[in-house]
Amino acid sequence: MNCDGVVRSVSSYIDGELEATMVQEVELHLKECRECYVLVQQTRLTVHLYYDSDLVDCPQEVRSRLQETLRRKIGKPRN
Amino acid sequence: MYCATLTIRSIQPGLLASLGRAPFLSTTNPHRLPSTVAREDEHLLVAAAKSGDTSAFEELVNRYDRKIFRLTMNITRNREDAEDAMQDAFMKAYSHLDRFQEESRFYTWLVRIAANEALMRLRKRRPNQVSLDEPLETGDDFIPQQIEDWGPNPEQRYAQTEMRDILRSVIEELPPDFRVVFVLRDVEGLSTEETAETVGISEAAVKSRLLRARLKLRQKLDRQFRQDRKN
Numbered sequence: 001m002n003c004d005g006v007v008r009s010v011s012s013y014i015d016g017e018l019e020a021t022m023v024q025e026v027e028l029h030l031k032e033c034r035e036c037y038v039l040v041q042q043t044r045l046t047v048h049l050y051y052d053s054d055l056v057d058c059p060q061e062v063r064s065r066l067q068e069t070l071r072r073k074i075g076k077p078r079n
Numbered sequence: 080m081y082c083a084t085l086t087i088r089s090i091q092p093g094l095l096a097s098l099g100r101a102p103f104l105s106t107t108n109p110h111r112l113p114s115t116v117a118r119e120d121e122h123l124l125v126a127a128a129k130s131g132d133t134s135a136f137e138e139l140v141n142r143y144d145r146k147i148f149r150l151t152m153n154i155t156r157n158r159e160d161a162e163d164a165m166q167d168a169f170m171k172a173y174s175h176l177d178r179f180q181e182e183s184r185f186y187t188w189l190v191r192i193a194a195n196e197a198l199m200r201l202r203k204r205r206p207n208q209v210s211l212d213e214p215l216e217t218g219d220d221f222i223p224q225q226i227e228d229w230g231p232n233p234e235q236r237y238a239q240t241e242m243r244d245i246l247r248s249v250i251e252e253l254p255p256d257f258r259v260v261f262v263l264r265d266v267e268g269l270s271t272e273e274t275a276e277t278v279g280i281s282e283a284a285v286k287s288r289l290l291r292a293r294l295k296l297r298q299k300l301d302r303q304f305r306q307d308r309k310n
Contacts, residue, residue, distance in 0.1 A: 011290035039297070042229060046297045047265050049234070055247040058148040062162050066144055069166050074133060074173050 001025040006036040014044045125185045129176050136176075140169055143186060147193045153262045154197035156251065157204070164200055168193035183273075190267050191277045194259075198278065201255060229304055236307075249299045253292055260285055261292035 001009075006029055012018045013026050030037045127135035147168060151161035171192050172179075179188055234242055250258060263274040264285070271289075275282045 007294070008290070011286065011293055038228060042301060043293050043297045045229060045233070046293060046300055049242070049246060049300075050250070050261070050265050050296070052268065053243070053246060053266060054145075054149060055243055055250065056149040056152040058145040062148060062165075063144055065162070066140070066166055066169065070137070070140060070169060070173075073170060074136070 001029045003029075003033060003036055006030070006033070006039065010040055010043050013040065014047065121185050122181065125176070125179065125181065128173075129179075136173055139185065139189075143189060144169070146186075147189065150190060150193055150262065150267060151197040153250070153266065154194060154255075154259050155201050155204075156255075157200070160200040160204070161197065164193060164196035168196045171196070187269065187273065190263070190269065191273065194263060194277045198259065201259070205255065229301070233304055236304075245300070245303055249296055249303060252299060253295060257288050257292035257295065260288040261296070264289050265293070 006013075006026055009018060009022060009026055013023065018026065026040075030040060121139075124135045124139050128139060144165065147165050148161060151164040151168070152158065155161050155164065168189065172189050175192075179185065237245065250261070253261065259278060260274060263269045263277060264271065269277065271282050271285050275285045278285070280288075
């Protein structure tokens with residue numbers, strides 16, 4: 001496998017979705033290519049940094065408006 | 080408070096009090112399971128809400144509204160649209176509760192409803208989206224040209240708020256089609272199949288967009304981290 005192959009496979013590789021033979025090919029390449037090794041490590045870390053990350057605050061006024069809307073519309077029991 | 084003013088009926092005595100003490104699910108791989116949403120009591124609340132207990136539904140709303148707003152903002156990047164999408168998502172979830180078969184977690188079901196609401200608004204604002212699913216060209220600079228490790232833990236180099244600002248500014252630069260798939264798969268933790276069904280594209284397209292999104296984000300983060308090191 002060459003560098004292009006690793007780039008195309010990196011996502012499936014870090015998700016554990018590659019077939020065993022492909023995993024072997026990727027890992028053989030990673031042993032010899034520091035650029036691709038760094039690419040894989042950094043892509044994995046990128047996914048880790050974003051997972052379940054709270055990048056957006058929900059302002060209290062937005063929550064209050066939601067509560068008010070729901071109270072108005074569903075405060076009464078459903079039919 | 081909304082809690083006190085809702086009509087409460089048919090609530091089981093002590094249900095909410097006991098729910099407050101329910102432990103979080105344990106997992107050997109907490110990275111892949113949203114820690115704040117995987118509570119054992121969720122099915123009890125859903126069952127109570129299905130039977131018409133509005134206070135149980137209210138508890139679900141209070142538990143997830145911040146996360147659902149985060150999702151709708153991440154997709155639409157427009158606060159008004161995000162708020163509307165969130166409100167409509169909770170309304171739809173409530174009115175369709177009887178259709179929820181509990182084959183997935185309630186939160187996952189809710190995420191899919193909210194993502195649909197957000198996507199409808201995004202598409203309304205951007206009706207002529209060009210397809211981004213052409214084969215990946217690797218002739219560009221996806222492969223690191225300057226090898227520089229981020230170190231064992233770049234999170235430790237930044238304050239939490241600084242890292243948050245970096246992650247937010249970087250993801251905002253992604254084309255919306257990439258961003259939507261990345262948010263559903265890698266922020267919210269939906270499966271490839273769930274993401275495909277929610278967005279209305281094939282699983283192959285999800286994988287393709289996810290690959291591109293991850294590569295672009297890595298590239299942008301790398302530039303940012305390196306620039307910060309120089310300063």
